[in-house]
Amino acid sequence: MSKLGFTRAEFPEGFAFGTATSAYQIEGVKFGGCGESHWDTFAATPGNVERAEDGWIACDHYNRWEEDLDLIRDAGFDAYRFSTSWARVMPDGESVNGEALDFYDRLVDGMLARGIRPFATLYHWDLPSALADKGGWTNRDVAAWFADYSRTVMARIGDRVEATATINEPWCVAWLSHFMGIHAPGLRDIRAAARAMHHVLLAHGTATQALRAEGIDNIGIVTNLEGSDPVDDRPETLAAHARNHAIYNEWFLSAVFKGEYPEAALEGLEPHLPTGWQEDFATIQAPVDWLGINYYSRHRIVNAGGPWPQIGYADAVEETTAFGWEVTPHHLTNFLLWASREYSGDLPIHITENGMAGHDYLLDGEVPDPQRIKYLRDHFAAAKAAMDQGAPLAGYFVWSLLDNYEWAHGYDKRFGLVHVDFDTLERTPKASWHAMKEALKSG
Numbered sequence: 376m377s378k379l380g381f382t383r384a385e386f387p388e389g390f391a392f393g394t395a396t397s398a399y400q401i402e403g404v405k406f407g408g409c410g411e412s413h414w415d416t417f418a419a420t421p422g423n424v425e426r427a428e429d430g431w432i433a434c435d436h437y438n439r440w441e442e443d444l445d446l447i448r449d450a451g452f453d454a455y456r457f458s459t460s461w462a463r464v465m466p467d468g469e470s471v472n473g474e475a476l477d478f479y480d481r482l483v484d485g486m487l488a489r490g491i492r493p494f495a496t497l498y499h500w501d502l503p504s505a506l507a508d509k510g511g512w513t514n515r516d517v518a519a520w521f522a523d524y525s526r527t528v529m530a531r532i533g534d535r536v537e538a539t540a541t542i543n544e545p546w547c548v549a550w551l552s553h554f555m556g557i558h559a560p561g562l563r564d565i566r567a568a569a570r571a572m573h574h575v576l577l578a579h580g581t582a583t584q585a586l587r588a589e590g591i592d593n594i595g596i597v598t599n600l601e602g603s604d605p606v607d608d609r610p611e612t613l614a615a616h617a618r619n620h621a622i623y624n625e626w627f628l629s630a631v632f633k634g635e636y637p638e639a640a641l642e643g644l645e646p647h648l649p650t651g652w653q654e655d656f657a658t659i660q661a662p663v664d665w666l667g668i669n670y671y672s673r674h675r676i677v678n679a680g681g682p683w684p685q686i687g688y689a690d691a692v693e694e695t696t697a698f699g700w701e702v703t704p705h706h707l708t709n710f711l712l713w714a715s716r717e718y719s720g721d722l723p724i725h726i727t728e729n730g731m732a733g734h735d736y737l738l739d740g741e742v743p744d745p746q747r748i749k750y751l752r753d754h755f756a757a758a759k760a761a762m763d764q765g766a767p768l769a770g771y772f773v774w775s776l777l778d779n780y781e782w783a784h785g786y787d788k789r790f791g792l793v794h795v796d797f798d799t800l801e802r803t804p805k806a807s808w809h810a811m812k813e814a815l816k817s818g
């Protein structure tokens with residue numbers, strides 16, 4: 376048995392074992408005519424990001440992409456989930472930067488040359504500042520802007536990517552960024568949040584239709600589902616828990632697959648939704664071919680009191696990662712079964728992200744990360760348990776290939792299978808990378 380507790384033979388033929396990254400977190404916006412995004416200005420504003428770090432150089436992947444693809448191939452991964460940067464492709468939000476398209480073209484060819492199946496994500500949070508100036512996700516026009524950008528990218532690489540995701544983590548794009556103020560643009564406003572919650576879905580649907588019209592298929596959306604458990608069974612706690620689940624997990628799946636929003640979220644958001652929102656479900660429900668689920672952890676929910684939605688988080692009680700996130704693999708099993716039963720039916724599901732942050736360090740040329748190996752072992756087992764109960768799981772992408780720019784936490788939270796020294800940019804595979812290699816080589 377491999378250190379990760381699984382062998383390939385236990386998974387169906389064609390199952391995509393992969394790893395994932397995103398453009399802003401690794402590429403380096405200094406290079407290749409990339410335009411400014413709302414993450415650059417958010418990071419430049421004191422108090423938003425630890426040590427005010429930004430993606431200026433990041434992992435220098437823009438220049439080191441060949442070495443990075445070699446690391447994916449050498450571990451034995453079948454697939455790579457990467458994202459294209461909107462601000463790189465359209466630096467002023469409108470005109471197209473040819474250098475950017477050339478870069479993604481080379482990257483996709485580089486994957487194919489190494490036998491790696493390309494899984495593209497069109498939006499992993501790098502909104503051009505020029506579009507942020509026009510209101511970004513709070514402006515309904517973002518749906519048309521996004522469709523236009525999506526068409527531009529896929530006209531160049533769509534003939535060679537295996538699967539395409541429109542939006543990464545709509546909850547983060549909308550709620551975390553416009554209600555909680557933790558990610559760019561850092562708003563804390565329920566009206567802006569409600570609009571972003573709706574427009575991000577409208578953008579997904581509009582782009583999906585636009586891409587299909589161009590002959591692109593195998594399109595999906597990547598939702599982040601977070602486990603939650605009420606800390607007690609008082610009615611007010613249970614109500615806060617239900618609202619959290621509705622806003623976090625049900626809102627997006629329910630819109631895409633059922634054409635409705637959950638009541639427990641609408642009770643607070645409906646007054647702030649744009650007029651005529653119900654009519655947009657015809658677009659939002661544009662059929663998808665697969666569902667992406669990012670899963671990491673859970674929160675213990677308390678009733679925080681105060682204004683709606685009164686959602687508060689209690690301290691962790693289980694083992695935690697360097698992020699403080701609780702390790703709760705059973706929620707992954709439950710989500711895979713729940714999402715297919717309630718929403719996506721027989722459509723293939725990919726775990727598009729799963730992994731953990733560690734305090735990883737280099738010691739005599741090696742990086743021991745036993746907690747990550749155990750985390751991955753337990754989550755692969757949880758995924759397998761869901762498959763045994765009928766969940767149509769078709770792929771599993773470990774987050775992340777490299778230590779990278781972890782948004783508001785800067786470079787401190789290391790999620791990589793490969794360690795990056797941010798002074799020299801040298802890459803060193805961690806013990807978990809070697810463990811993946813061992814498991815993927817097994818029959």
Ligand code: FCB
Pocket residue numbers: 397400543544547599669728774781782790
């Ligand atoms: C997800 C993001 C990804 C990374 C991981 C840790 O929410 O999609 O970019 O930050 O969390």
